[in-house]
Amino acid sequence: MKNIVVHHFSVTKEQRSMLKNQRPLLLWFTGLSGSGKSTIANALEEALSEKKHHTYILDGDTIRNGLNNNLTFSAEDRSENIRRIAEVSKLMLDAGLIVLAAFVSPYRTDREKVKTTVESENYIEIFVNTPLVECENRDVKGLYKKARKGEIKDFTGINAPYEAPVSPHITIDTTKLSVKEAVQEILHYIEPKLKLENE
Numbered sequence: 001m002k003n004i005v006v007h008h009f010s011v012t013k014e015q016r017s018m019l020k021n022q023r024p025l026l027l028w029f030t031g032l033s034g035s036g037k038s039t040i041a042n043a044l045e046e047a048l049s050e051k052k053h054h055t056y057i058l059d060g061d062t063i064r065n066g067l068n069n070n071l072t073f074s075a076e077d078r079s080e081n082i083r084r085i086a087e088v089s090k091l092m093l094d095a096g097l098i099v100l101a102a103f104v105s106p107y108r109t110d111r112e113k114v115k116t117t118v119e120s121e122n123y124i125e126i127f128v129n130t131p132l133v134e135c136e137n138r139d140v141k142g143l144y145k146k147a148r149k150g151e152i153k154d155f156t157g158i159n160a161p162y163e164a165p166v167s168p169h170i171t172i173d174t175t176k177l178s179v180k181e182a183v184q185e186i187l188h189y190i191e192p193k194l195k196l197e198n199e
């Protein structure tokens with residue numbers, strides 16, 4: 001028994017959502033390092049901001065440098081990383097925001113838990129399905145080169161697994177779609193879902 005009693009605050013999630021004139025959603029980007037998660041999330045946030053939506057991006061670099069700076073890339077720590085991010089996302093949804101979360105999140109069970117934490121109707125899974133060979137060619141941060149030389153252990157796609165989503169809401173292959181086209185495809189899917197029911 002934790003002896004914790006939840007206090008019920010007066011302003012509700014619905015009121016916060018109405019003030020922002022949007023239905024909160026979690027847009028969960030998953031894919032290999034260098035697949036394009038952050039680039040697309042950034043361009044999507046720009047497009048949503050132009051449409052006066054209230055958004056926030058959570059991504060690996062910020063979270064792993066702050067909140068989760070005690071975690072490694074072992075399977076166990078990745079699960080804990082994703083669990084904490086799911087809890088943060090839940091708070092942000094409660095605040096009425098559209099949350100764009102960009103994490104490798106290589107394990108199916110961890111992504112399933114995110115969906116349960118925030119409730120499935122609030123969760124949109126976007127699989128940035130860029131082939132490994134392309135991610136490695138880009139090697140934005142030089143990490144694939146290091147991983148191939150054996151300097152990084154547990155590197156996703158090289159010596160740690162990536163479990164592709166089975167039925168993502170949206171799949172983007174960045175070798176076939178430009179950033180702009182990817183944003184258009186995501187917007188087309190989410191815009192009806194962002195509307196409040198009484199609109």
Ligand SMILES: Nc1ncnc2c1ncn2[C@@H]1O[C@H](COP(=O)(O)OS(=O)(=O)O)[C@@H](OP(=O)(O)O)[C@H]1O
Nearest residue numbers: 033034060073078081103104105106153154155156
């Ligand atoms: N071992 C290993 N495997 C995968 N990625 C690694 C690793 N070590 C460091 N990095 C860098 O950390 C970013 C991934 O962090 P995430 O928090 O998204 O990973 S995870 O969801 O917990 O699997 C990832 O950033 P992105 O390139 O933005 O995906 C990498 O740059």
Ligand SMILES: Nc1ncnc2c1ncn2[C@@H]1O[C@H](COP(=O)(O)OP(=O)(O)O)[C@@H](O)[C@H]1O
Nearest residue numbers: 032033034035036037038039140174177178179
């Ligand atoms: N169609 C595309 N969509 C997204 N990124 C692309 C695309 N084409 C090329 N890129 C490049 O691929 C890289 C993706 O890096 P990044 O967004 O940091 O990936 P991730 O966040 O998945 O690690 C960037 O340098 C980006 O400019």
